Amino acid sequence: MNISLKSMILAAEFAAIIAIFSQFTIPLGIIPLTGQTLAVGFTATILGRRVGTQAILIYLLLGFIGLPVFAGMKAGIGVLFGPTGGYLIGFIFTSLIVGTILEKTDFTYFWAIVANIVGAIISLIFGSIWLKFFSDSTWLAAFTGGFFPFILPGLIKAVAAAYIGITIHKRMKLSYSVT
């Protein structure tokens, strides 16, 4: 099969996986704790920068055109202008940075943990800045609601994403060349 068609199919499959993980949510104030960051992290770790980011873009596109793929089965372009819109945009940069770090170093557990922690912080920063403006709150309130509660769970999910991602990446490399 043509390499780019194979990449597109993989990206679409991982977009569907992110949509499923997005439905694992625990309410934590205005922003829910979700499985999204775990799925975004392992997607970028498995697929690398280009195909990983394609997967995120497909996921976002599906949500913006109305499929209920966002946390709590939300959908539509309106989500972008709500309190969680910044995290969704942040996922693009998370994927770019995770993939770039791994491609510039090597796909090892150590670098995957570093990359996923940096990636998680990026989506939290994006999300919190967006939250400040779209919920019309103060900087302190935005970071208290959108950043600090997610640091510890974010670290745990980053380590898990690195472990899952590198394990699957190594196995897939036997049959695919996706990055």
Ligand SMILES: O=C(O)CCCC[C@@H]1SC[C@@H]2NC(=O)N[C@@H]21
């Ligand atoms: O509306 C959505 O689908 C986006 C939800 C974003 C939740 C953010 S992602 C970063 C942080 N970590 C979590 O587990 N939840 C928030």
